[in-house]
Amino acid sequence: MYVLNELFFYRKYFNVLKAIFFVNTLIKNSFWCKLIKCCKFTEQIKIKVNVKTIYKIIPFLKVFKNKEYNASVFRSDSIAGITVGVVLIPQAIAYALLMGVPPIYGLYACLAPLLLYSFFGTSRQLSIGPVAVTAILVMSGVSQLATPFTEEFTQLVLFMGFLIGLVQILMSVLRMGFLVNLISQPVISGFISAAAIIIIVSQLKGALGIDIPIFEHSYQTVWYAITNFSEVNWITLGICVGSIIVINILKRWKRSFPGALTVLVITTLVSYFFNLTSKGVSVIRDVPSGLPKFSIPEMSYDTMVILIPSVVTVTFIGFVGSIGIAKSMEMKNRDHTIRPNQELFALGIAKVIGSFFLAVPSSGSYSRTAINDEAGGKTTVSSLVAVVMVVLSLLFLTKFFYHIPKSTLAAIILVSVFGLINYSEAKYLFSVRRRDFVVMIITFFGTLVFGVENGIFIGVLLSFVFLQYYSARPHIAELVNIPETEYYRNINRFPDAVQSELYLIIRFDNQLYFGNSGYFKDAILGFVSKRDKVPKFLILDNTNMHDIDSTGLHVLEDIQQYLEGLNVQLLMVGTIGPVRDFMKRSGFTDKLGVDHYFLTITDAVDYADNKKVVKESHSAAVQFNKKRRSFLD
Numbered sequence: 152m153y154v155l156n157e158l159f160f161y162r163k164y165f166n167v168l169k170a171i172f173f174v175n176t177l178i179k180n181s182f183w184c185k186l187i188k189c190c191k192f193t194e195q196i197k198i199k200v201n202v203k204t205i206y207k208i209i210p211f212l213k214v215f216k217n218k219e220y221n222a223s224v225f226r227s228d229s230i231a232g233i234t235v236g237v238v239l240i241p242q243a244i245a246y247a248l249l250m251g252v253p254p255i256y257g258l259y260a261c262l263a264p265l266l267l268y269s270f271f272g273t274s275r276q277l278s279i280g281p282v283a284v285t286a287i288l289v290m291s292g293v294s295q296l297a298t299p300f301t302e303e304f305t306q307l308v309l310f311m312g313f314l315i316g317l318v319q320i321l322m323s324v325l326r327m328g329f330l331v332n333l334i335s336q337p338v339i340s341g342f343i344s345a346a347a348i349i350i351i352v353s354q355l356k357g358a359l360g361i362d363i364p365i366f367e368h369s370y371q372t373v374w375y376a377i378t379n380f381s382e383v384n385w386i387t388l389g390i391c392v393g394s395i396i397v398i399n400i401l402k403r404w405k406r407s408f409p410g411a412l413t414v415l416v417i418t419t420l421v422s423y424f425f426n427l428t429s430k431g432v433s434v435i436r437d438v439p440s441g442l443p444k445f446s447i448p449e450m451s452y453d454t455m456v457i458l459i460p461s462v463v464t465v466t467f468i469g470f471v472g473s474i475g476i477a478k479s480m481e482m483k484n485r486d487h488t489i490r491p492n493q494e495l496f497a498l499g500i501a502k503v504i505g506s507f508f509l510a511v512p513s514s515g516s517y518s519r520t521a522i523n524d525e526a527g528g529k530t531t532v533s534s535l536v537a538v539v540m541v542v543l544s545l546l547f548l549t550k551f552f553y554h555i556p557k558s559t560l561a562a563i564i565l566v567s568v569f570g571l572i573n574y575s576e577a578k579y580l581f582s583v584r585r586r587d588f589v590v591m592i593i594t595f596f597g598t599l600v601f602g603v604e605n606g607i608f609i610g611v612l613l614s615f616v617f618l619q620y621y622s623a624r625p626h627i628a629e630l631v632n633i634p635e636t637e638y639y640r641n642i643n644r645f646p647d648a649v650q651s652e653l654y655l656i657i658r659f660d661n662q663l664y665f666g667n668s669g670y671f672k673d674a675i676l677g678f679v680s681k682r683d684k685v686p687k688f689l690i691l692d693n694t695n696m697h698d699i700d701s702t703g704l705h706v707l708e709d710i711q712q713y714l715e716g717l718n719v720q721l722l723m724v725g726t727i728g729p730v731r732d733f734m735k736r737s738g739f740t741d742k743l744g745v746d747h748y749f750l751t752i753t754d755a756v757d758y759a760d761n762k763k764v765v766k767e768s769h770s771a772a773v774q775f776n777k778k779r780r781s782f783l784d
Contacts, residue, residue, distance in 0.1 A: 207490075208271070209270050209271060210270075210271070210273050210487075210493070211270040211271070224530065224532075227529050227533075228527075228529055228533040228536060229532075229533070229536050231523050231527050231528030232528070232532070232533040232536020232537045232539070232540070233536060233537075234407050234522060235278055235534075236536065236539075236540025237540070238411060238412065238518075238519055238522055239280055239519060239537055239541065240258065240261075240412065241412050241415045241560070242257075242280070242281065242411060242516075242519070242567070243257035243260060243281050243541075244257050244435070244552070245560035245561075246281035246282065246283060246286045246564070247260075247281060247286075247511065248357075248435070248560055249283060249290065249350065249354075250281070250285075250286040250289050250308065251289075251290045251293065251294065251300055251304055252299075252300065252304065252308055253305070256305065256511050257281045257511065258544065259443045259505075259508065259511070260511045260512075261280045261281075261513075261537070262442070262508065262538060262541060263443075263501070263504055263505040263507075263508045264502065264510050265278075265280060265541075266534075266535065267497070267500055267501040267504055267505070268497050268501045269531035269534040269535050270531075271501075272477075272494060272497035273487065273488065273494055274476075274489055274515075274531075275486065275528070275530050275531055276477075276480040276484070276520055276523050276524045276528050276533075277476055277477045277480065277515050277520050278515070278516050278522075278537070279473070279498070280516060280519065281511065282472075282514045282516045283350050283564060283567055283568050284343060284347075284350075284514075284571070285469050285512055285513070286350075288346070288461065288464055288465045289308055289312075289465060289512055290353075291461065291603045292460070292461025292464070292465070293308050293311060293458070293461070295457065296454065296458075298365075307458070308511050309448035309506045310455075310506070311458050311461065311512065312448075312506045312512040313450070313506035314458060314462045315462050315465050315469070315499075315512055316498070316499040316501065316502025316504075316505070316506065317499065318463070318466045319466055319496070319502065320496055320499035322492075322499075323492045323496035323499060324496075326492055327492075327495075328474075328494070328495055329491075331467060331491070333467075333611065334467055334468075334471055334607075334611060334614075335590065335610075335614045336587075337580060337590040337610075337614070338610035338614055339471060340576045340577075340591050341590065341592065341593070341595040342594050342595070342598050342610060344571065344572045344577075344591075345594070345595045345596070345603075345606060346571070346598065346603060347568040347569070347572045348369065348572065348599060349369050349598070349599070350564065351565060351568060352372050354561040354564055354565055355373070357387075357391070357560065357561035358388065358558055358561045358562070358565070359376060359380075359384070360383060360386075360388065360432070360433065360558065361376060361379055361380075361382050362382075368602075384432065386427060386430055386431070387431070387433070387558045390432070390558040390559060390562075391558040391559070391562045392562075394414045394418060394562035395562045397410065397413070397414050398410040398563070399566065401413065406522065407522050407526050411566075415555060415559055415563070418556050418558075418559040419554050419555045419556070419559075422434060422554040427554075432556050432558070433557045434553065434554050434555060434556055435555050436553055438550075438552040438553065439549065440546065441546065443510070444508075445507055446507065446508075447507060464607055468607065469514035470494070470495060472514055472515055473494065473514050473515030474489070474491055474494055474515075476516075476517050476520050477489045477494060477515065480520060480524060483524070486529075498514070501513065576591070590610060590614055591610075593609065593610065594606060594607065594609060594610030594613070598610075619666065623670060625659070625661030625667055625671075627657065627660065627671070628642070628657070628658050628660070629655065629656065629657060629678055630642070630692060631656070632651070633648050634648065637753045639656060639752045651756075652684050653688065654686050654687065654690055654722075654755075654756065655679065655682065655686040655688070656692060656756075657674075657689065657691055657692065658692035658694070658695065659691070659693065659695065659696050661696070662696060663700070663707070664698065664699065664703050668703045671703070672706045672709065672710060675689075675710055679714075685717055685719060687719060687720065688722055688755075689721050690724055690752060690755045690759070691724065692724045692752060693724060693725050693730060694727070696730055697729070697730070698729060698730065704734070704739060708739065711743060720747065721747060722747050722748075722749060722755045722758065723743070723748045723772075724748075724749045724750070724752050724754075725749075725750065725751065726748065726772065731773065731774065732779075735775040740773055740775075745773045748773045750772050
């Protein structure tokens with residue numbers, strides 16, 4: 152009986168095991184198992200995608216990816232950060248005064264903005280903060296509404312910084328980074344050269360020690376300084392000139408050496424021990440200590456409308472400068488990739504959040520970025536170290552700022568902007584492209600005479616006028632055969648080449664659109680009428696015609712009808728895909744005839760000479776895609 156009970160128990164246990172095994176086998180081969188595995192795989196993909204997205208939004212995290220960041224890299228970043236910090240502090244104070252706000256706001260601009268850019272920016276070496284060009288642009292825009300160095304003026308500057316950041320974030324979201332290409336290099340060079348002179352003139356008050364009133368135009372300031380030169384404080388002038396000489400000597404000796412800080416410390420000690428304030432030397436006086444508190448700038452719709460022109464100007468000029476510096480570092484180091492739209496977001500978020508912590512508008516600085524790179528900065532950790540330097544100065548050093556001579560700060564600004572006057576670019580453009588030289592010079596004088604916002608508007612407008620003019624009158628050439636070759640080139644460059652009486656070959660070097668279609672038609676008719684004997688064929692080389700619109704198509708139809716009246720056959724050569732597609736959809740291809748399309752000029756010439764038909768060539772020459780490139784195509 153005991154044995155039977157044991158057998159029954161084991162049999163029952165065995166049946167349970169069989170059931171478990173059966174269920175397990177069923178699950179393994181079931182749809183549900185596959186679905187579970189699929190869900191797990193999908194979840195893994197989502198995690199990977201989320202990680203990639205996080206890396207895109209916060210490029211700073213890539214620094215620590217795959218444990219690439221180590222003690223050696225941190226040591227290099229720390230040295231670079233300290234070096235940049237000692238250069239940044241005196242420049243920030245100086246550029247705040249140039250912007251028309253108390254010096255402390257320049258230091259505030261080195262905290263939240265620099266911290267945020269370190270996390271969101273794609274450049275590993277770019278150092279942002281107060282810069283001369285941005286400072287003078289902000290000063291010019293806000294001074295229309297308030298008097299510099301007043302509380303109202305400061306609030307407007309902070310509001311302007313908020314608006315600039317908002318515009319940059321909006322441009323980033325809408326993927327509008329390409330818009331910076333609307334400002335050409337000659338416009339930028341002419342504008343920055345003029346802005347440098349305006350900045351130099353604005354520092355005459357601090358450099359000479361003369362109480363110069365605020366004028367609308369720079370020439371008025373210069374004239375006042377000349378006519379009142381007898382009022383110069385020679386100690387102030389001596390400090391300024393001496394500071395400029397020492398900074399330049401130290402810069403030539405070693406670029407990364409903190410010459411500005413050295414001069415600042417020396418002149419501050421001299422001012423303190425010799426009581427230079429009693430001798431008429433102006434100092435910056437009290438600077439509040441401590442970190443900035445959260446504060447919302449005063450905002451109003453009417454003020455925003457007035458500031459919009461200045462906001463747009465600073466947005467574009469600041470971003471163009473910053474992206475240019477970042478791209479140069481990318482090309483030099485080749486260890487990271489610059490993404491313009493992400494740069495817009497980083498610069499924008501830095502300004503928006505920075506404005507709530509009393510930070511005035513900031514941009515990329517070429518001098519500090521170069522110093523950061525030369526000092527060994529590998530990642531944006533160096534910027535975080537620079538932030539720590541500024542924090543320490545705000546907490547413990549502001550009481551020593553009282554006796555800093557304003558003439559020393561004027562010297563720091565003057566040294567930084569002397570290099571912005573681009574003589575070499577003007578000379579280069581004059582030798583290689585006169586119209587770009589004209590754009591640069593007119594932008595330069597326009598900025599000096601009419602102000603910074605109007606100056607850059609004049610430059611951009613002039614650039615578009617030249618662009619439209621040359622687009623409306625593009626290059627058109629008659630091609631002839633170079634003897635003993637199959638090459639066809641411009642008859643004006645090869646006058647000894649062979650010209651055929653049987654055919655006329657024309658090459659059009661632009662898109663054919665409403666702006667130049669009339670010029671194109673007149674040119675074609677002109678080439679035909681100049682021939683003593685009307686050719687039998689007109690071969691149109693379309694290899695450089697990258698687009699065509701409906702107006703251009705109508706002109707082509709008119710030309711074809713005109714040629715038919717003269718018994719001249721139109722042959723099309725090298726028509727590219729998008730243009731072929733448009734011609735096919737319009738019916739022009741079939742109207743002209745597929746046997747009138749060729750891949751090369753040689754094929755068209757063979758046809759004209761021998762009526763030689765190559766079906767394979769014709770079929771490739773009229774290849775057509777039904778699918779449009781875009782909805783608007």
